[in-house]
Structures are given as C-alpha cells and as structure tokens.
Amino acid sequence: MRATELLFALEAERERRNPFPEERVLLNPRNGKALTRPRLYERMLALGKRAGVPDAHPHRYRGTFAVDMLARGGSPYDLAKLLGDTVATIEKHYAPFVRELRDRAGA
Numbered sequence: 001m002r003a004t005e006l007l008f009a010l011e012a013e014r015e016r017r018n019p020f021p022e023e024r025v026l027l028n029p030r031n032g033k034a035l036t037r038p039r040l041y042e043r044m045l046a047l048g049k050r051a052g053v054p055d056a057h058p059h060r061y062r063g064t065f066a067v068d069m070l071a072r073g074g075s076p077y078d079l080a081k082l083l084g085d086t087v088a089t090i091e092k093h094y095a096p097f098v099r100e101l102r103d104r105a106g107a
Contacts, residue, residue: 026040040058044056044058045057063094066079066090067094067098069082070090070095070098071098071100076090076091
C-alpha cells in the first residue's frame, strides 16, 4: 500500500469513527485499557532496548517513519498532514535524509 493510499484509508476511518479529541487510540493488549502517555513512553523504551535501539523515544520513531515515507515516494504534503506539521518543517527536518530529495533540491 502506498503512503497516499494509507493516508486516505486513515482519514476515511477517522471520519467513519468520528472520535472525540480525548478518545484514546492505543490500548494495552493485556487489559484493554487506554495506554497513558507515560506508559506508552516506557513501553517504547523497553521495546527499543530489546531490539538494540538506544534511546527509542516516540520522536525517534516519528523521524524514522517520516524519512521512510519520503524515501518510498510519499509527498511532503501528505506527510505533513499525517504528522500535523507544515511542509516547510518536513522539508527542513526530514527531506535532507533522503538522497533523492536532496538531489532534486540541488538541481
């Protein structure tokens, strides 16, 4: 599935569900309760440690996701929409890590 297809699927699902802003998305698989922010952070650090990834905080995964999406042909506009950011921020912080985008910018 291409990144733009994923974006449209996520938006369609969000519209279908029409969630409240305070509604939690991630649930603890053991008890079905919403993960709190500190518990999610703790789980991410533990999973990163288990996988040999140092300092595996949420923004590290955000950056990995962003660069991967751009490298796979996702548009900076779609990525900005997914991350709740601006295209300028995407181009400043993530695009330099993608060789193809760097080459295009220099052309």
